Amino acid sequence: QVQLQQPGAELVKPGASVKLSCKASGYTFTSYWMHWVKQRPGQGLEWIGEIDPSDSYTNYNQKFKGKATLTVDKSSSTAYMQLSSLTSEDSAVYYCARGGLGLHWGQGTLVTVSA
């Protein structure tokens, strides 16, 4: 059974960075791309990008280049997304989602940017 574990929440200060984690289990981590999606409160879904865990090849939505950096740790089957230079516009829920046939979603991490 595919499981993607994400921390529930992160509180960060404006201008800082945060590194979000997504620990995968129930499947072979290196066999499926991992995607990241942003959802602002009460808003729709935005695709940030994807990473191939087998070789760390990445594709980014142009909108998030320079904002998001995707990495993986194969030894722990964990995907990461670092968000930099945070502003209030970055306050959102961030989901990781396993690719393959469609998207299998994690529970999401609520990032709140506040002083």
Place this chain on the structure above:
Amino acid sequence: DILMTQSPSSLTVSAGEKVTMSCKSSQSLLASGNQNNYLAWHQQKPGRSPKMLIIWASTRVSGVPDRFIGSGSGTDFTLTINSVQAEDLAVYYCQQSYSAPWTFGGGTKLEIK
């Protein structure tokens, strides 16, 4: 980027009724090589993460009730829910994976009377 447009933005129905919602893409999602439409539908219940319902425009994911039916091809797609249940209260999103960046529709919010 491929623009995904959903309509209506919201609808209210009584339990047991049939619901139809639309999703249109700004370019065809039909791959000539395998004849698959790269269109998925996701359901997001209040306070929950999204859940995939349908892939390839019309293939239900394992465990999804058969009252959920996806149809369409090319640029026009439909999600039909036969005999809506109270538990179907949610926002429904279509999403294309034909080309990067993957994009989502704005969602259709389904409310139950």
